[in-house]
Amino acid sequence: MHHSKKLINSVEHCVDDALNGLVAWNVGMQLVEGYRIVVRSDLDNIKGKVAVLSGGGSGHEPTHAGYVGAGMLSGCIAGDVFTSPPTGNISAAIRAMARAGAAGVLLIFNNYTGDQLNFGLALEEMKIERISVEMITVGDDCAFTTQRKTGRRGLCGAILMLKIAGAMSEMGMSLDEIVLKLKSTLSKVGTLGICLSPCSVPGSKPTFNLEMDELELGMGIHGEIGIERIKIMSADEIIQKMIDHMTNPTNESHLRIQAGDHIVLIVNNLGGLSCLELNIVAGSAIKYLESKQVFIERAYVGSYTTSLEMGGTSLSMMHVDPELLKLLDMPTSAPGWANVSRRNLVRKCRTLSVPHLEPDHRDTPPGSGPFVDKVRSILDMVCTTLLQMEEELNELDREAGDGDCGSTHVRAAHAIKNLLASDAIPGYGHQILLCLGRLIRDHMGGTSGALYSIALMAAAPNVKNNNKPSAWALALDSAIGALKRYGGAEPGDRTMLDALCAAADELRKVSDEDGNELKVLAEAVQKAKAGSEATKDMIAKAGRASYISSAQLTRPDPGAVACAAILKCILTALEGSNPEDQA
Template sequence: MLSGAIAGDVFTSPPTGSISAAIRTMDRAGAAAVLLIVKNYTGDRLNFGLALEETKVEGISVEMVVVADDCAFTTKKKTGRRGLCGTVLIHKMAGAMSEMGKSLDEIVERLKIILSKLGTMGICLSPCSVPGSGPTFHLETDEMELGLGIHGEAGIARIKIISADEVIQKIIDHMTNPSNESHLSVQAGDHIVLIVNNLGGLSCLELNIVANSAVKYLESKEVIIERAYIGSFMTALEMGGTSLTLMHADHEELKLLDSHTSAPGWATVAKHRLVRKCRSLNVPYLEPENTDTPPGSGPFVDKARSVLDMISTTLLQMEEELNELDREAGDGDCGTTHARAAEAIKNLLTSGAVPGNGHQLLLCLGRIIREHMGGTSGALYSISLIAAAQNLKDNNNPSAWAAAFNSGIEAMKRYGGAEPGDRTMLDSLAAAADELRKMTDEGGNELQVLAEALQKAAAAAEATKDMIAKVGRASYITSTQLTRPDPGAVAGAAILKAILTALEQPTPEVQE
């Protein structure tokens, strides 16, 4: 079904380096081409997109399809519909077409047609908890969450508990309501494929009750169910809930679904016999590319070490604070993600390999963040650092650093799709960038300007608590549920404060 899969941390996009390594592994194993199947989340699009561009430059034939099958939203979202359980059908059919010898272009063209005929929506009785953290949201014992995602984020509505038949009717009616922006049109006589998916915490009994309700209701609407798959296909840890996926399918698409696979997680239906067999690829171990930058010495390196130590220490101390802020708006891992970056920076300091100029330092940090941080923040920070570095090729003057900061912000906006006011990390960073433009190479006003930029960044971060999220996972949550500042914006202001604190110290003192 799939030749390779790349795992990130829990609810976090894998780092670009891991994705690129998997693409290269497939290429060296003899693949004619590589297809990336990605769910529509910003971090996934960024990291997989960066890996795609990176490996295309190497001459590898690689393309990407993005699955966006969420039918929960009544209005159009800037970030689009989320990728949910319908992705497993795309996996199955893409794999079947590959086994038939179809070309990459043929597969991508057919999948784009299939994606337009696909819809999913979920509901739960209880949330999940990222390991080491509390529940991602709270439900009373008599409440259900409607239209949620697969990363622990809250849904579009909270309703009182009703019977399974009523729940399923509510979900299907919402999914197929033509007045909703993200609906899937289903009429009497349509031939569809149904997935009843366990989000992680339902018993087999409960799941089959839901399946029975779904089949009964669809048949009452004279919909022809060609295939019904029931099981745990795309879970959200231990979330006590289910999702329904509907897909219009013609004869050729049913043949793709019915084609044999040895994938042990694929469900059996009337024509199927599950073969529990694993096949491994005989691929030689590939040494990673050497991307180390020669270390430097002198005043610049001493000050850089002081700044990096202060940033990493600050982020490690703020881990739980940022996680707590993120539990309101996302999956509760913002602090953990930043802590991974901080630990990687600490390792750089310990290694003594801090580069001796700004250009190489930012490139080095960009690679470290890309490899170790992961998630949307990791991709955005990495893109920002690499873009910023270009301004420091010729000098390390204050005005060059201000221009570098601004270039990094512009790269974030270009690739991430957000703008100031969208309730993201950009709000604090862009506010600081506006102030940093006052930086000059004469007069020694660097610390004063940076202090004023920090004040603007802190105020902008605090102001995000009153904003409506327009991008990212927080955009899927009702604005009335968002009462605290955006964690990414808070982290951005904290990084600037750490930089200022370190630069104000007359003598750098780094603990190793």
Template sequence: MSSKKLINSVDRCVDEALEGLVYVNPGLQVLQGHRVVVRSDVQDVVKAGKVTLLCGGGSGHEPAHAGYIGSGMLSAAVAGAVFTSPPPSSILAALRSITKPGAAGSLIIVKNYTGDRLNFGLAAERAKAEGLKVNMVVVGEDCALTSADKTAGRRGLCGTIFMHKICGALAEEGKPLEEIHQVASNAAKNMGTIGVSLTPCSLPGAGPSFELKSDEMELGLGIHGEAGVKRTKLVSAKEVVTMMLDHMTNPQTSTHINLKKGDKVACMINNLGGTSVLEMSIIAREAIQQLEARGVAVERAYCGSLMTSLDMAGVSITLLHLDDTIRRCLDAKTTAPAWPVPLLPKGKSTRENPGVMPYSQKDVADKSSGAVKVPKETADMLYDMIKLSMERLIASEDELNKLDKESGDGDCGTTLARGAKGILEILGSKDNPGLPVQVPADLALSLARVVENSMGGSSGALYSLFLTSASLCLQSSVGPADWVKALVNGNNTIMRYGGAEPGDRTMVDSLVAAGTTLSEKISSTSPVQALEAAVQAAEKAAQATAGMKARAGRASYVSAERLNSPDPGAVSVTYWMKAVLEVLRAV
């Protein structure tokens, strides 16, 4: 049963929410063709030689992140669908709109979720390739995790808003990108957040995201409704705050924040969306009183709906250690409406119809890279490899979905098939290909753009990162050793941004096994023999994931007892690799 929501349509709810925001704050503009909100005076900031700031993520956390755009805070924010990371194309469009080659640069602030790291990371790499100066800080201050075992990492929560304020103040002061990044990285390590929920949230057009009995509450859940660390009976506000502070400062947990008598902190009491103002004030009182009773000086306190989880009834508490720099940054002026001051256009005192900042894809149209070309027969072989690989992924949709039901939402096969169909739609014929098959470097980049847009999600970002990095190794030569370097380079890039390593039960297990084997065999055997050995290694690695504990991606939050089959991502790698081998053998 779907929940009650005051919306017009599920599909347009994010777009209409952004439009409503800029109606109220006409100093903000929506970037044409994208779910991106930008300061209307951002070009003045760039011309003044100041660093610009970008953040974003899935919608449903309002006022985060577009509500924090303004002087002294963000320059732009990118919104994805509800609880879904935005696509790299929109992130890159945002970066192009707030900086330019030769400018002071942009800092991207990202919450530590796999999809956000991948999509924002991919856009950052693309921006760097265009000559833009870009850096990224990943915020993960969740204090809920109790185990020291590797997982996808500490989730990024309401503490991200502190990063907006700190970095924004430094940027307004004219500090360089490197200094802002360093201060933000240090501050992120001295911060912690814990949340508690009384009711689940419900997505537009859907029912509750999980179930809680009327007398229950859950400690340590994520802002998308991810499972917490424990459920208890509902208790008083005083007991709730005590439980939260005890857990987030417990030295026995791997994610606690160090807090001792004499420390000075800023405290953020955040409404997760459905808690009354009366309750929030009670929680704020309890949090400050209890911290000061522990000998901790709460020098700055903030209370309100800062980073929500739609309509979830609950609260989170964030603690940030203070020093002179952080204190100065928190006290600096900002016009960001979520603090909350409506932002008016520069030099104007009345609200006008919100403007739309023009954005034309023609300005950044793909150009030939000048990379090395291959003969017609090699191009035909690449065409056949792509065609057969995509057909095999489409045929394996149901099988991969079945494997994915153990560790995810059962759509891995559908996601990969969607990307494969997108590639086949533009592949064309051998005599008239829709992809630059004669220029392998350009081909890899073209495939990267197709999968990130048609496949979407973490899988699309991973494969796009893989292909983008692989293209760098195919610029000047395309011999067997170059293809191996391309594979290894792609593997290293997705490990860097995705956070997974061999043994973490992901597609990386198969890819790295294949890359390692090819690196060992390519100089001593024929390309066919080397690839045969690589495929065997990939298949062996994929099957081995059935006995692994997941330590990255969505599966890392699933109980190990439920994971008995091979990882679908690892298995899918073997399908397209076998298709490549089949074509190579036939040559």
């Protein structure tokens, strides 16, 4: 495999460019010239307080530089991608803090050999310079079931330590107090990751390869091996497997969690998981923990410690008491720390139940009489015709759209058939139009469903107190007006309007006195048919077809064809009923 695409200027400068960019958009931080060190802009506020420093390889953003800010890190030292920062930079950062008047410096970093060596060496150097420095190493990985000599890897749980230390420093606590607190808290946190797809260091091939149908459990944040590869399964199953492994007492690096425990949860995106999946994972984890009677005091969901573009997630859990919660809830200006609600999730009501959001239409009594009989025969014919035309309309739509125009119309036909079977046809024109509008809105779907509903709803008021032919002609005009307004199309754009407008122009000639309505309607149906045929030579300017080059469009528009067919059904049904009746 070749190395993956990256949006960078150059491999050798990508870390510096990223740090420059981060500092460019965050008022609260600045770079120390000549070093890869990011420090708070308000160094005056460090005077007399403990400076909290962290650092490590880059590629885990927002870890660590994204956590620089009031209430979190005083500064951070960045290494190359996935590479520990050199000792000289760490020492320089400590000296910068001492020069700003810090009352001691605390180094917090993840348990990796390179970081241990470089931070340890810097600490020894500082002792010689008589600067008061302490270090805390975080190892929160719950993957390996047997102890390793090197100890547990540091993963996303470390950011909780940075937050606690930063809050204590802000409160003016001493170096010893902070160290004591962190040491007692380290054993309360655990993290486990899973990986679906690898990442690649800028300029290199992916660090490993995973098959399409497998995921790795217990992956490290640099692509280090996990504990097992398993076949992909549902999110719920994966999350349960993760939490079971993390809390399994036979696993030497497990985190003890039992019913009644109070925890905070981090659902961390390792970099390449979509936000949609992350929310699914969060829901899954919360549901499973709650089913075990665990109290989730806070849930932090987002990208906290990433691994470039690795597709995957990690779950971190930490036991908390009111004191720790207070420290986690204290404000910070660090951009990487999400502004999470300071209330727990326990017994939170998650659904709003609101009966009767739909207006009640059942109060329309079914009508009877010659008018309703006509409506019934029209609708019956429309259904039959649309069912017959399904394949033809789908075929036309495959050329211009997504090939479902016929199926969409069939859904409408079935809904209307159910209405006919239920004997619930109202007795007035405007109620019939509203009833059809709602029916189509709820059952047809697609763009056509919305367009027909809008047209029917707009048409209805015209025939509220007037059932004369001219009122129905006006109703069609109102329908067309609404279609133009919301659909953004005009006649000539190759849409259903090309059939409807042609018919409407003809229908304006109807007069209520001389009973010419069937003759005019017959003429209008002819015009609609011609209008729909003419669309085959038009360039689509609206609707989905407008994204397709006109050279590929050689047949009429399915929407126009359907509208012409519906108008013809109306005519045929009306001709079939008593010709002496007023339409």
